[in-house]
Amino acid sequence: MGRIIMHIDLDAFYASVEEREHSEYKGKPLIVGADPQEGRGRGVVATANYSAREFGVRSAMPISRAWKLCPQGIYVRPNFSLYVKTSHEIMSIVKKYSNKFEQISIDEIFLDVTDKVSDFEAAGKLAERIKKEILNKEKVTCSIGIGPNKLIAKLASDYKKPYGLTIVGFDDVKRFIDPLPVRKLIGIGPKTEDVLKGMKIETVEQLSKVEVKSLIDIFGVFGYRMHEMSLGIDESEVTEEGEIKSIGRETTFEEDVGTPEIVFAAIDELVDGFHEEIITSNIQFKTVSIKIRFENFETHTRAKTFEFHTSDKEIVRDTAKELVQSFLNIGRRVRLIGVRVSGLKFGEKQKTLREV
DNA sequence: TCTGGGGTCCTAGGACCC
């Protein structure tokens, strides 16, 4: 009757792949991310292995802070193409076990195994098999969560890491989620957590006791989602995601720049970086947006929408520069610049100028 | 502590149309 959903999460994925490729890293704290530059680097940590986590290093932490916590760590730049390749291989292993899957990111996938196993116990056996096959073939570990829906499966995979397996049957849902901090629920980040804390709500159980109406008053439609999640309810299907909505690139300068020419040159590079993908995927766009961040982290966006779809590189470049222009005449130093296209249309023959 | 880069989704206001 009910569903049996599995969530597979690759453990410290980038770091695991690096450890596999470099046996000399094994057992040492390894940090994949920006160049720490002796503590002066301005990027963040992409992934830290479990040894580095013992020093307090975490994903998304400024690399300069990681350096202070763990100067003896090994710091490497990400090798994305290797991670993408490894991910593809692992995902095709997983997809053999059910044709109902949903890949969430490079290191996460849902599997609906309702029609493949008779009960949660059998699902656990299948999960053990998947874990071992991934470890044998790809030399990286994963953690798996099993539950009656995607929400519970995802929370379960996070419960025991690395190389964990957590099964939460239908009757265990309330006992499992009640004590969790609200921050674990998807969509509740630092800001929402703060607002809830102000309302004396820190656990899922406390959240479940708040009236839906007051949650909707404060958080809008998301308030309704919050209420459902607090009760462990999630009816969403495991289904492959639709088409991509936007494509872009952004870059943070090594040092904040004050010269418009450098910003323009960066725009050219960013556009070069993704325009090829637009052409090879036969994509057209109708909106160009830019993002600019000043040295004080103040961030602005500007967008321009055309009445037609196009894939013209000159249009992206010229529009981006035009949009960014108004921010460059005020003598402020720029930290980041980004370009993105949206309003996408796929796979159609390009319109000629005449048709436009 | 000082904040990447790839994205998605939501909100609110304004323009415009019927």
Added chain:
DNA sequence: TCTGGGGTCCTAGGACCC
């Protein structure tokens, strides 16, 4: 003199996820 209601599209900002 004080001004509807519904809908769509666009823009800008912000929260969030991995």
